[in-house]
Every structure is written in C-alpha cells, then in structure tokens.
Amino acid sequence: MNEIILKLKSIYDKYKIIIILAGSILLLLVPVIFPKSYIMGIICRILLYIILAGGLNVINGYSSQFCIGYAGFFCIGAYTEAILALRLKINFWLLLPIAGIVTAIAGLLICLPTLKLKGKYLALVTLGFSEIVRLIALNWSSLTGGPMGLKGIPVPKIFGIEFKNSLSYYYIFLFLVAIFLFVTRRVINSRIGRAWMSIREDEQAARSLGVDTSMYKALNFMYGAFWAGIAGAAYAPYTRYIDSTFFTLDEGFNILSMAIIGGMGTLIGPVAGSIVVNLLTELLRPISEYRLVAYAILIIAMMWLRPQGLFGASKSILAGKEIVKKARKAEKEAAA
Amino acid sequence: MKVLLEAKNVSKHFGGLKAVDNVDMVIYEGDIFGIIGPNGAGKTTFFNLCSGVFPVTGGEIYFNGENITNLRPDIIAKKGMARTFQNIKLFNYMSVLENIKIGFHIHSRTRMWDAILHTSVYKRDEKLAEEKGMEIIERVGLKDYKDILAGNLPYGMQRMVEIARALALDPKLLLLDEPAAGMNPNETMALMEFIKKLNHEGYTIAVIEHDMKFVMNTCNRIMVLNFGKKICEGDPEYVRSNKEVNEAYFGKGIVVQGGTM
Numbered sequence: 001m002n003e004i005i006l007k008l009k010s011i012y013d014k015y016k017i018i019i020i021l022a023g024s025i026l027l028l029l030v031p032v033i034f035p036k037s038y039i040m041g042i043i044c045r046i047l048l049y050i051i052l053a054g055g056l057n058v059i060n061g062y063s064s065q066f067c068i069g070y071a072g073f074f075c076i077g078a079y080t081e082a083i084l085a086l087r088l089k090i091n092f093w094l095l096l097p098i099a100g101i102v103t104a105i106a107g108l109l110i111c112l113p114t115l116k117l118k119g120k121y122l123a124l125v126t127l128g129f130s131e132i133v134r135l136i137a138l139n140w141s142s143l144t145g146g147p148m149g150l151k152g153i154p155v156p157k158i159f160g161i162e163f164k165n166s167l168s169y170y171y172i173f174l175f176l177v178a179i180f181l182f183v184t185r186r187v188i189n190s191r192i193g194r195a196w197m198s199i200r201e202d203e204q205a206a207r208s209l210g211v212d213t214s215m216y217k218a219l220n221f222m223y224g225a226f227w228a229g230i231a232g233a234a235y236a237p238y239t240r241y242i243d244s245t246f247f248t249l250d251e252g253f254n255i256l257s258m259a260i261i262g263g264m265g266t267l268i269g270p271v272a273g274s275i276v277v278n279l280l281t282e283l284l285r286p287i288s289e290y291r292l293v294a295y296a297i298l299i300i301a302m303m304w305l306r307p308q309g310l311f312g313a314s315k316s317i318l319a320g321k322e323i324v325k326k327a328r329k330a331e332k333e334a335a336a
Numbered sequence: 337m338k339v340l341l342e343a344k345n346v347s348k349h350f351g352g353l354k355a356v357d358n359v360d361m362v363i364y365e366g367d368i369f370g371i372i373g374p375n376g377a378g379k380t381t382f383f384n385l386c387s388g389v390f391p392v393t394g395g396e397i398y399f400n401g402e403n404i405t406n407l408r409p410d411i412i413a414k415k416g417m418a419r420t421f422q423n424i425k426l427f428n429y430m431s432v433l434e435n436i437k438i439g440f441h442i443h444s445r446t447r448m449w450d451a452i453l454h455t456s457v458y459k460r461d462e463k464l465a466e467e468k469g470m471e472i473i474e475r476v477g478l479k480d481y482k483d484i485l486a487g488n489l490p491y492g493m494q495r496m497v498e499i500a501r502a503l504a505l506d507p508k509l510l511l512l513d514e515p516a517a518g519m520n521p522n523e524t525m526a527l528m529e530f531i532k533k534l535n536h537e538g539y540t541i542a543v544i545e546h547d548m549k550f551v552m553n554t555c556n557r558i559m560v561l562n563f564g565k566k567i568c569e570g571d572p573e574y575v576r577s578n579k580e581v582n583e584a585y586f587g588k589g590i591v592v593q594g595g596t597m
C-alpha cells in the first residue's frame with residue numbers, strides 16, 4: 001500500500017498541472033457523462049459526505065478530540081437553513097455562512113465545559129448533545145414542524161439558474177467540497193494546524209511550548225462544527241424536506257465510519273472514506289439492515305490490516321525508519 | 337548578578353508524600369545550574385512546579401522578577417521559560433522540522449484569516465519557522481533527519497530534537513530534565529559541549545542529571561535534593577566534598593570522590 005501511494009505521489013508531482021487541469025474538466029463534465037439522476041444522486045452524496053467526514057476528521061484526526069455526535073451539528077445546520085429560508089426568506093447563499101456560524105457557536109457551547117475533561121468524556125457529551133438536538137427537532141413543533149418535518153424548502157438560485165435536481169446541485173456540492181479542501185489545507189498547514197496536531201500528539205508538551213491548548217481545542221471544535229453546519233445548510237434545500245429522522249446517532253456513526261475507514265489526520269482520508277462507504281452503501285442496498293454490520297466488519301478488518309485507515313497520518317510513508325537505519329549503519333562504519 | 341528564577345519556600349505534597357519540601361533556590365542569569373539527587377528526590381516535580389505543570393502546595397516562584405506561582409504552563413512559556421521532559425515528549429507522528437516549527441508558536445501571530453488568505457503575516461510566520469527552524473536543526477546536527485517522523489529516531493537524537501524545539505522559543509531560561517539519559521557516551525560528550533556553547537551565547541540553563549561527571553563538568557552551581565529537601569547547594573567542588581551528599585547517594589560510612597553514579 002505504501003509503495004503504491006509513493007508511486008502515485010511521484011507520478012502526481014511530475015504531471016501536477018496536467019492532472020489538476022484534466023481532473024477539473026472531468027469533474028465539471030460529470031453530469032454530462034452520467035446524465036442519470038440515480039448516479040448523480042450517489043455522487044452528490046459522496047460529495048456531501050466528504051465535507052462531513054472531512055469536518056469530523058479535523059476534530060478527531062487533527063486535534064484528537066473525540067466527537068461521536070457529529071450528526072447533531074449537521075442537524076443544526078440543516079434546520080437553521082430551512083427555518084430561516086422558509087420563515088424569513090433569506091437567500092440560500094447568505095444562509096450557508098450563517099448556518100455555519102450558528103453551528104460553530106453551538107460547537108463552542110458544548111466544548112467549553114468539557115475542555116478540562118479527557119477525550120472519552122467529550123465523546124459522551126457529544127453523543128448526548130446529538131440526541132438532545134434531534135429530540136428538540138422532533139418536539140419543538142412550532143419551529144421545526146415536529147415529526148412532520150419542514151417541507152418545501154426553497155431551492156438555491158443564481159443568475160436565474162435553479163438548482164433543483166442532483167444534476168445541477170452537483171455543482172453546489174462540488175463547489176463546497178473544493179472550498180472545504182482548499183481552506184482546510186491552508187489552515188492545517190499553518191501555525192493553527194500545527195497547534196492542533198501538537199495537541200493530538202502530546203498536550204502537555206504543546207502547553208510547555210506556549211500553545212494555549214484550551215483555546216485551540218475550542219477553535220478546532222468550532223471549525224469542525226462550522227463545516228457540519230455548511231453541509232447541513234447545503235443538504236436541506238437539496239432534499240427540500242427535512243425531519244429529525246435524518247439526524248440520528250446512526251448518521252453520526254455513518255460519518256465516523258467514513259472518517260475512520262478513510263484514515264484520520266490527512267485531507268485525502270475522508271475523501272477516500274466517503275467514496276468507499278457510499279459506494280458500499282449502494283452495493284449493500286439489498287441488505288440495507290445489515291449495512292452497519294458490514295461497516296463494523298470493515299472497520300475491524302482495517303484495525304487489523306491497516307490501523308491508520310486507508311490514508312491515515314500515523315505510521316505513514318513519511319516514517320522513514322529505513323533512512324534512520326541506513327544513517328546509523330553509515331555512522332557505525334565511519335566509526336570503525 | 338541578576339536573579340532569573342527564584343523559589344521561595346516551595347513545597348509540593350501528593351497526599352501525604354512531600355515530594356518537594358520547603359525548597360529555596362536562586363538561579364542567576366548566566367548560570368548552568370545543576371539539580372541532582374537520588375531517584376524520587378523530587379527533582380522532576382520541582383521542574384514541574386517552576387514550569388506550571390502542577391500548582392504548588394506552598395511557597396512562591398519568581399521569574400525575571402515576576403511572581404509566576406501557579407500560572408498556566410503556556411503563559412510561563414510565553415514569559416521565556418522552555419523545558420524538556422525526562423520521559424521524552426515529542427510529537428511522534430510529526431517530522432523533526434514540524435516539531436521545531438511548533439516551538440515558534442509564541443513568536444508567530446497567524447490567525448485563521450491569515451492562514452486562509454496567505455496574508456503577509458502568514459508568510460512572515462512561515463518564513464521565520466522554516467528558516468530559523470532549519471538553522472536550529474543544523475545547529476543540533478540533525479539536518480539529514482529533518483523530514484523523518486520524530487518518533488522513529490533513536491533515543492539520543494530524540495533528546496536533541498526536544499532541546500532544539502525548546503530553543504525555538506528563544507527562552508531566557510532552559511530547563512533540561514535528564515537530557516543525557518539514553519545517550520551513548522559520544523552523544524553525552526557532544527551534549528555537554530553543546531550546553532556549554534549555549535551558555536556562552538547567553539542562555540541560562542538548569543539541568544537535572546544523574547551522571548555526576550556530566551554535572552560536575554558543566555554546571556557552575558549545583559543543588560542537591562533528597563526526599564524533597566534541599567540538602568546542599570554550592571559549586572561543584574563544595575558539593576563533591578559535602579558529607580551529607582555522599583551519604584544521600586551512597587549511604588553512611590562510605591566516601592567516594594566524584595565518579596559516576
């Protein structure tokens with residue numbers, strides 16, 4: 001696996017511009033190549049879950065805080081968009097960042113009291129939070145429509161184009177995925193991303209180097225929640241109908257399984273995870289009830305064969321044990 | 337001489353255990369200050385109190401004239417105190433260079449927007465971390481290893497990476513907790529020279545070490561702890577000839593002149 005990755009990487013480095021150009025054109029032409037809305041529906045799901053698994057990966061993979069109830073944030077984003085669009089008729093493009101910010105604030109509120117707690121407590125808190133959000137969505141009927149959900153969520157428009165099916169909506173998802181990957185990559189490769197990773201690796205050491213770990217953990221959690229909010233806000237007008245059953249704990253586990261299977265702590269991991277798990281979901285549709293069992297088996301198998309996931313950060317190709325061995329050997333020979 | 341770090345009557349109790357017991361200590365600017373003592377004497381705990389890892393049970397700590405008792409570790413680091421750990425605490429799954437880049441955290445200002453838009457602040461910070469980081473890596477002789485994951489390096493090199501990372505803070509005071517542990521004799525020699533060189537450049541250093549030769553040869557002042565209490569303080573000659581110190585290390589009735597523990 002590592003050799004394959006290395007090889008792919010060297011090919012990519014060599015023909016970088018051509019590959020990016022060809023890839024972009026190909027991506028733009030996808031709806032022309034697959035004009036069936038069934039296939040485009042799957043591709044849209046893949047894109048949506050790249051943002052969700054990717055946002056979760058920023059939390060779980062980069063700062064190693066453990067969030068399980070990520071569906072709760074997804075839910076807040078979706079309802080924020082739907083309610084504001086239906087009641088106040090606010091424009092979709094404005095609602096995207098609004099839903100992101102509202103969700104990020106929710107993220108801040110639940111992580112603040114847990115900053116001093118160790119990972120597993122935060123995990124439990126997010127689990128409870130996710131259920132509470134779902135129950136509020138289910139029971140606050142006057143605002144959320146209760147069990148009836150919210151119907152007729154207006155579709156996004158721009159320059160007179162309506163995004164009302166998966167063929168056109170694909171471009172919205174593609175646009176958001178591109179922005180997500182671009183922005184996250186830049187944040188990760190900065191002082192902020194390094195601070196997050198230092199917390200993942202050793203919180204005490206990070207603190208001894210002047211990293212305000214509480215602040216950066218909160219920022220990390222807000223960043224992850226922000227993208228769940230964006231994903232939710234993009235999702236609501238896509239289905240044009242939402243109710244609380246979309247945002248169960250199972251949904252949270254679904255997103256988590258993508259992050260784990262793809263590999264945490266890299267940008268490409270969640271992309272691979274979303275593709276693999278969503279394609280598997282389609283293949284396993286005939287046995288839909290046992291789908292989660294299949295994921296569980298897959299995750300267990302992965303733990304055996306490749307604990308870091310398909311493209312996880314730890315034990316990666318950068319490890320370079322061999323180089324050290326070689327250097328040591330040369331040193332010994334020089335000494336002899 | 338200017339006082340850099342001063343402990344006044346500092347204590348730390350873990351339940352009934354007095355890990356550090358009423359210790360007074362002064363480190364002057366320009367010192368290489370050694371802290372020695374048998375296992376469990378409270379040396380590491382004392383460092384942890386100075387760097388803010390634990391709150392003190394009693395007493396006060398002044399750094400550069402400022403009371404830093406019970407401040408958070410990251411705030412103390414920002415004031416100019418850097419440290420290494422007895423049980424090496426590197427960022428194992430990050431490369432050597434990335435480890436050191438985090439040492440520049442307090443010297444950089446990049447905010448979220450700077451990172452996303454690649455503003456001049458971001459560019460300045462990255463340039464600083466990259467260039468100064470490489471400078472430090474070359475100084476500690478790890479240039480060929482800069483892209484290797486820190487966790488995969490041999491012990492001795494990991495210790496050097498940890499020191500390099502602390503140096504990135506450009507600290508007024510550097511606390512080293514058993515930096516020679518796990519090093520081979522050659523590496524230990526090199527480390528001694530390196531510490532002396534840093535000291536010549538103006539760094540004040542406090543070092544905990546079991547290796548007597550190391551301490552006697554590098555430090556200008558030494559404090560000896562035993563069961564949490566300070567039993568002796570002075571220059572190497574004085575400490576070497578102190579009866580209580582020899583008793584603490586080797587038991588009563590045996591007198592050993594110097595030598596390695």
Ligand SMILES: Nc1ncnc2c1ncn2[C@@H]1O[C@H](COP(=O)(O)OP(=O)(O)OP(=O)(O)O)[C@@H](O)[C@H]1O
Nearest residue numbers: 350353355373374375376377378379380381382422
């Ligand atoms: N977090 C803690 N909780 C409880 N007891 C502790 C803690 N840290 C240290 N101790 C105890 O305090 C005493 C002093 O420990 P410390 O690590 O400071 O010794 P030391 O002088 O550094 O020893 P060594 O040479 O073995 O590193 C020991 O008895 C140790 O068990």
Ligand SMILES: [Mg+2]
Nearest residue numbers: 379380381422
């Ligand atoms: Mg110790």
